[in-house]
Amino acid sequence: MSGLAPVPDAEHESVPIGSNDDVVRARQLVRALAQQCKLSLVDQTKLVTAASELARNTLVYGGGGVMRVGLVRRDGRVGVTAVFEDSGPGIPDVDQALTDGWTSGGGLGLGLSGARRLVDDFTLQTEVGGGTQVAVTKWAR
Amino acid sequence: MLKIGDVLLVSIQVELEDQVVLELQDDLAARIVDSGASGVVIDITAVEIVDSFVGRMLATTAAISRMLDAQTVVVGMRPAVAITLVELGLSLGGVRTALTLEKGLEILARRDDSRPAQL
Ligand SMILES: Nc1ncnc2c1ncn2[C@@H]1O[C@H](COP(=O)(O)OP(=O)(O)O)[C@@H](O)[C@H]1O
Numbered sequence: 001m002s003g004l005a006p007v008p009d010a011e012h013e014s015v016p017i018g019s020n021d022d023v024v025r026a027r028q029l030v031r032a033l034a035q036q037c038k039l040s041l042v043d044q045t046k047l048v049t050a051a052s053e054l055a056r057n058t059l060v061y062g063g064g065g066v067m068r069v070g071l072v073r074r075d076g077r078v079g080v081t082a083v084f085e086d087s088g089p090g091i092p093d094v095d096q097a098l099t100d101g102w103t104s105g106g107g108l109g110l111g112l113s114g115a116r117r118l119v120d121d122f123t124l125q126t127e128v129g130g131g132t133q134v135a136v137t138k139w140a141r
Numbered sequence: 142m143l144k145i146g147d148v149l150l151v152s153i154q155v156e157l158e159d160q161v162v163l164e165l166q167d168d169l170a171a172r173i174v175d176s177g178a179s180g181v182v183i184d185i186t187a188v189e190i191v192d193s194f195v196g197r198m199l200a201t202t203a204a205i206s207r208m209l210d211a212q213t214v215v216v217g218m219r220p221a222v223a224i225t226l227v228e229l230g231l232s233l234g235g236v237r238t239a240l241t242l243e244k245g246l247e248i249l250a251r252r253d254d255s256r257p258a259q260l
């Protein structure tokens with residue numbers, strides 16, 4: 001994928017997403033950072049749930065990839081950003097993919113659309129044949 | 142998996158990976174038939190997140206057990222999990238829930254009373 005990833009500027013960690021185990025590890029890492037930046041319990045739960053959906057998409061549809069996650073600071077606020085990246089087939093119709101209930105596989109079609117609702121910032125970049133990158137951020141209140 | 146009277150009790154204690162979630166769903170269906178259970182309680186007190194994959198497992202398990210003449214009650218959902226599930230877009234309409242294990246067992250006991258007597 002081209003373009004600068006909206007990645008955690010400072011310290012960030014990378015987790016390969018190549019198996020169901022990795023999805024669990026990704027969730028745990030996001031949880032640890034969400035606690036570290038003192039997100040409320042509800043916000044932690046929302047962010048980790050979004051990360052779980054996106055990590056699974058990276059694995060299942062993207063054919064595997066990587067998650068980068070870290071703390072971010074902006075305007076005196078602290079948050080957690082997680083970026084999921086793969087070089088899979090990409091998403092031909094983003095609006096469709098973001099529609100509640102739409103799935104090209106056997107899912108519920110709530111992963112992308114639900115993840116977008118659960119976080120504060122959501123960006124999706126994709127290119128057919130070039131891969132997909134989804135970045136999500138949740139800010140501490 | 143534990144059987145108390147007519148009820149199968151499944152307590153989810155660890156963070157489940159997707160494959161294990163599917164296995165649990167299949168095991169449960171088999172156990173309902175083998176044991177002739179009339180009710181299933183799935184205790185998710187220890188579960189920190191329920192995403193669409195686990196949510197679907199709960200809904201599917203409830204549907205399967207209904208077909209096998211057993212009722213499922215999901216107990217112990219954390220408030221943060223409930224809030225997140227609804228925002229995710231999964232209201233789990235077909236899944237009976239109760240706040241505690243005790244209340245879940247109560248629901249199942251009530252249901253059992255209302256079963257027509259066997260001829
Ligand atoms: N990383 C990805 N690479 C390619 N396609 C994707 C990716 N993530 C999501 N999609 C597409 O978007 C659709 C909707 O995703 P999602 O909302 O998570 O639902 P589900 O996973 O249940 O199919 C998927 O069915 C798939 O077609």
Ligand SMILES: [Mg+2]
Nearest residue numbers: 053057107111
């Ligand atoms: Mg998905």
